[in-house]
Amino acid sequence: MHLARQVYLDYLQNGPIRMNQVADRKYSLDALQSHEYQQRLTRLKTACLCCDTAIPETGVWPDAYYLESNDGSVAGFVEENCFLEMILHDCYGEQRGQLQENSLRELLVESADRSYLLLQQTPLGPDQWQVDYCRLDQHGEKLSNRSQVIKERSVFGTKNESMLMQLFGNIDAEEASKEQKLLLAHRAGTVPTTILEHQAYLQWQTVFSRIRVDLAAENGATADQ
Numbered sequence: 001m002h003l004a005r006q007v008y009l010d011y012l013q014n015g016p017i018r019m020n021q022v023a024d025r026k027y028s029l030d031a032l033q034s035h036e037y038q039q040r041l042t043r044l045k046t047a048c049l050c051c052d053t054a055i056p057e058t059g060v061w062p063d064a065y066y067l068e069s070n071d072g073s074v075a076g077f078v079e080e081n082c083f084l085e086m087i088l089h090d091c092y093g094e095q096r097g098q099l100q101e102n103s104l105r106e107l108l109v110e111s112a113d114r115s116y117l118l119l120q121q122t123p124l125g126p127d128q129w130q131v132d133y134c135r136l137d138q139h140g141e142k143l144s145n146r147s148q149v150i151k152e153r154s155v156f157g158t159k160n161e162s163m164l165m166q167l168f169g170n171i172d173a174e175e176a177s178k179e180q181k182l183l184l185a186h187r188a189g190t191v192p193t194t195i196l197e198h199q200a201y202l203q204w205q206t207v208f209s210r211i212r213v214d215l216a217a218e219n220g221a222t223a224d225q
């Protein structure tokens with residue numbers, strides 16, 4: 001009896017305080033997470049990264065792709081169609097056959113929910129870059145890689161103004177690593193901004209970190225040769 005009373009009194013004295021402490025901690029965690037989410041929303045470009053169409057007031061286009069560069073200086077959404085067009089023309093340009101283009105488009109659309117797409121630009125010399133386009137699984141493991149050399153000017157002297165090169169051009173050259181510029185993309189579902197919420201964004205960051213670690217290992221291996 002005595003012990004039970006003691007426990008009860010102890011609870012009356014300290015229980016509510018502890019509950020409040022737990023609630024306070026939970027509240028500050030929630031507040032922090034919501035603050036970080038707001039910050040991610042604030043840095044977004046307010047238009048499609050490809051065609052500059054403004055994001056409608058009703059919200060980001062369903063099934064838009066979220067894109068972010070390795071230094072965070074480029075972050076925003078691209079309409080699904082704009083994104084597919086960019087990949088098909090800038091990464092598969094020579095496969096102009098309509099049949100291949102249709103099946104590639106189908107593959108991209110069909111696997112979009114369980115894959116990430118990595119675009120990587122590596123300088124090769126003055127006005128010349130290697131551009132890699134990789135498809136990754138949902139953990140960031142490479143599934144396929146497509147590599148090409150892009151020159152700033154064609155043999156006729158015209159400037160390469162492909163969408164992809166413009167996107168890379170928007171990445172802050174000072175901030176981004178001198179060697180490589182990275183853009184990661186993922187189709188973001190029916191309410192695209194949910195990709196920026198706490199849990200979903202953790203997943204995004206985990207995939208991006210893994211990519212950086214894998215690339216550092218690859219670059220280290222190349223440097224050792």
Ligand SMILES: [Zn+2]
Pocket residue numbers: 048049050051052053078079082
């Ligand atoms: Zn667009």
